Amino acid sequence: xxxxxxxxxxxxxxxxxxxxxxxxxxxxxxxxxxxxxxxxxxxxxxxxxxxxxxxxxxxxxxxxxxxxxxxxxxxxxxxxxxxxxxxxxxxxxxxxxxxxxxxxxxxxxxxxxxxxxxxxxxxxxxxxxxxxxxxxxxxxxxxxxxxxxxxxxxxxxxxxxxxxxxxxxxxxxxxxxxxxxxxxxxxxxxxxxxxxxxxxxxxxxxxxxxxxxxxxxxxxxxxxxxxxxxxxxxxxxxxxxxxxxxxxxxxxxxxxxxxxxxxxxxxxxxxxxxxxxxxxxxxxxxxxxxxxxxxxxxxxxxxxxxxxxxxxxxxxxxxxxxxxxxxxxxxx
Amino acid sequence: xxxxxxxxxxxxxxxxxxxxxxxxxxxxxxxxxxxxxxxxxxxxxxxxxxxxxxxxxxxxxxxxxxxxxxxxxxxxxxxxxxxxxxxxxxxxxxxxxxxxxxxxxxxxxxxxxxxxxxxxxxxxxxxxxxxxxxxxxxxxxxxxxxxxxxxxxxxxxxxxxxxxxxxxxxxxxxxxxxxxxxxxxxxxxxxxxxxxxxxxxxxxxxxxxxxxxxxxxxxxxxxxxxxxxxxxxxxxxxxxxxxxxxxxxxxxxxxxxxxxxxxxxxxxxxxxxxxxxxxxxxxxxxxxxxxxxxxxxxxxxxxxxxxxxxxxxxxxxxxxxxxxxxxxxxxx
Numbered sequence: 001x002x003x004x005x006x007x008x009x010x011x012x013x014x015x016x017x018x019x020x021x022x023x024x025x026x027x028x029x030x031x032x033x034x035x036x037x038x039x040x041x042x043x044x045x046x047x048x049x050x051x052x053x054x055x056x057x058x059x060x061x062x063x064x065x066x067x068x069x070x071x072x073x074x075x076x077x078x079x080x081x082x083x084x085x086x087x088x089x090x091x092x093x094x095x096x097x098x099x100x101x102x103x104x105x106x107x108x109x110x111x112x113x114x115x116x117x118x119x120x121x122x123x124x125x126x127x128x129x130x131x132x133x134x135x136x137x138x139x140x141x142x143x144x145x146x147x148x149x150x151x152x153x154x155x156x157x158x159x160x161x162x163x164x165x166x167x168x169x170x171x172x173x174x175x176x177x178x179x180x181x182x183x184x185x186x187x188x189x190x191x192x193x194x195x196x197x198x199x200x201x202x203x204x205x206x207x208x209x210x211x212x213x214x215x216x217x218x219x220x221x222x223x224x225x226x227x228x229x230x231x232x233x234x235x236x237x238x239x240x241x242x243x244x245x246x247x248x249x250x251x252x253x254x255x256x257x258x259x260x261x262x263x264x265x266x267x268x269x270x271x272x273x274x275x276x277x278x279x280x281x282x283x284x285x286x287x288x289x290x291x292x293x294x295x296x297x298x299x300x301x302x303x304x305x306x307x308x309x310x311x312x313x314x315x316x317x318x319x320x321x322x323x324x325x326x327x328x329x330x331x332x
Numbered sequence: 333x334x335x336x337x338x339x340x341x342x343x344x345x346x347x348x349x350x351x352x353x354x355x356x357x358x359x360x361x362x363x364x365x366x367x368x369x370x371x372x373x374x375x376x377x378x379x380x381x382x383x384x385x386x387x388x389x390x391x392x393x394x395x396x397x398x399x400x401x402x403x404x405x406x407x408x409x410x411x412x413x414x415x416x417x418x419x420x421x422x423x424x425x426x427x428x429x430x431x432x433x434x435x436x437x438x439x440x441x442x443x444x445x446x447x448x449x450x451x452x453x454x455x456x457x458x459x460x461x462x463x464x465x466x467x468x469x470x471x472x473x474x475x476x477x478x479x480x481x482x483x484x485x486x487x488x489x490x491x492x493x494x495x496x497x498x499x500x501x502x503x504x505x506x507x508x509x510x511x512x513x514x515x516x517x518x519x520x521x522x523x524x525x526x527x528x529x530x531x532x533x534x535x536x537x538x539x540x541x542x543x544x545x546x547x548x549x550x551x552x553x554x555x556x557x558x559x560x561x562x563x564x565x566x567x568x569x570x571x572x573x574x575x576x577x578x579x580x581x582x583x584x585x586x587x588x589x590x591x592x593x594x595x596x597x598x599x600x601x602x603x604x605x606x607x608x609x610x611x612x613x614x615x616x617x618x619x620x621x622x623x624x625x626x627x628x629x630x631x632x633x634x635x636x637x638x639x640x641x642x643x644x645x646x647x648x649x650x651x652x653x654x655x656x657x658x659x660x661x662x663x664x
Contacts, residue, residue: 043417
């Protein structure tokens with residue numbers, strides 16, 4: 001390791017800061033040691049590869065670090081938990097400078113500060129070509145507040161938080177080189193700095209009994225299918241209820257494509273899809289809006305598995321729900 | 333995801349098997365959910381890159397998966413803990429087949445079975461060029477059995493488990509294309525399938541009060557320096573006491589290089605370096621051998637920081653201890 005590299009690692013340790021009291025050994029030993037949080041433990045991981053999951057000509061390395069961490073926080077949110085501690089592996093090709101690594105960490109640490117958790121360890125290795133950011137995030141959840149993907153039952157209402165489509169719209173606007181103003185700027189911001197729905201998931205849990213929950217990593221179409229398959233149910237989703245983001249509509253108009261299709265396939269939205277009992281719907285909508293400022297929208301119903309997953313068009317016609325979204329091989 | 337890829341993920345889920353009773357949600361949801369083990373929690377992570385950390389012409393993908401997991405288990409061992417759960421991110425370029433991915437998992441799972449822990453989640457993503465295996469491993473340890481790198485005090489004895497140098501000897505023998513027989517075969521085996529020292533660490537803790545412990549990931553020279561720096565002490569290591577592996581001596585002879593230098597810089601040994609009070613030394617050597625069959629060897633002493641880290645040569649001359657070993661940027 002060069003003196004510069006030693007300096008880099010020292011700088012990262014400095015910027016990560018002193019760990020909280022429950023972290024007994026933080027960065028810099030063979031492993032981090034901590035007092036487990038009360039309740040159940042959670043763990044998730046995601047890897048992000050330059051040119052596959054992000055483009056350096058579209059985002060700063062700080063944006064990229066931010067979004068990689070957000071993607072993991074979103075997974076913890078979707079289980080009903082809170083993030084506690086992360087470990088980070090960076091694989092860096094020669095062209096990545098020490099200042100670049102610091103920028104990635106700055107982005108990740110901004111998420112840590114916002115959601116009150118720590119980076120407690122990591123690894124920086126060289127790679128021949130690809131920049132890879134690999135994060136494992138631990139979390140904690142109350143025993144009675146865990147929500148899986150697999151508990152939806154016939155009769156449940158399907159809800160989605162926020163508005164959908166902005167992330168994909170922002171990506172396409174960047175790819176098309178649209179001037180960043182108005183709706184385009186809103187979409188680009190949505191793409192670069194999405195919000196993981198920790199508070200919204202908790203708000204659902206405060207007033208309702210969510211049967212199933214999943215975050216939109218790869219696209220609403222794709223996540224609805226996953227939720228249906230894992231729960232062994234069918235879904236009947238209504239096109240006219242899907243809360244397509246205004247900025248996505250504007251970008252879709254500009255591109256001459258369907259705003260709905262763009263929204264259904266939009267990855268990295270990090271909104272939540274939640275199945276709750278129908279009678280809990282109206283109080284949930286009210287409570288989620290009141291405590292988080294985020295809308296929760298009813299978009300359809302859970303039906304029997306034999307009915308499959310379908311989309312009811314605005315004209316009343318029914319067609320199979322497209323499994324739209326990004327697929328990078330997938331989660332194990 | 334193609335039908336083949338879905339099949340792959342299904343196959344991996346199948347080979348990982350049903351999780352133990354403390355794992356409430358295993359593979360296949362947004363995050364895994366588990367009942368934390370009693371005591372303190374541990375977490376470590378390591379990334380392994382094709383062409384940097386391993387060579388596919390020297391090892392099968394099952395060997396590679398095995399060693400990546402072993403490296404993480406070794407970090408948990410060096411803290412005084414036991415592995416509990418792992419998550420795995422694979423970044424796979426186009427030339428990696430589904431059968432290749434299964435082989436990597438087969439190797440990793442062989443380590444899980446041997447040390448009674450689980451893979452509870454993961455991510456498989458495509459990469460433009462580099463094959464990257466990134467593992468985060470959780471562990472557990474009793475509150476009174478955590479050992480850091482930073483507690484060595486003046487007067488401690490420095491011990492090392494097993495024999496040193498076989499891993500580097502195996503790597504160099506593979507690079508030189510030596511016929512795999514006798515000492516070369518032993519060295520190659522040592523390189524491909526090292527043993528993490530979970531049982532040995534526990535044996536130390538059973539009869540002694542280790543002040544500091546670190547595993548040999550990058551090389552004995554490098555780890556001794558880390559232990560000294562983190563503990564704020566100096567070390568006086570005796571060349572004639574270092575347990576150089578017989579197979580490493582034979583390969584060094586063949587290569588015409590110094591067996592000691594080869595041993596001091598040999599990475600991925602996964603032996604433990606332990607600082608214990610001098611009076612506990614003899615009973616520790618006996619107990620570690622009795623319960624694990626592994627030798628623990630006294631190699632030198634902890635001295636004051638002002639004396640620095642030195643190597644006492646067989647002829648009695650003293651020289652600075654070389655910081656030899658692999659440096660892939662390093663741990664954060």
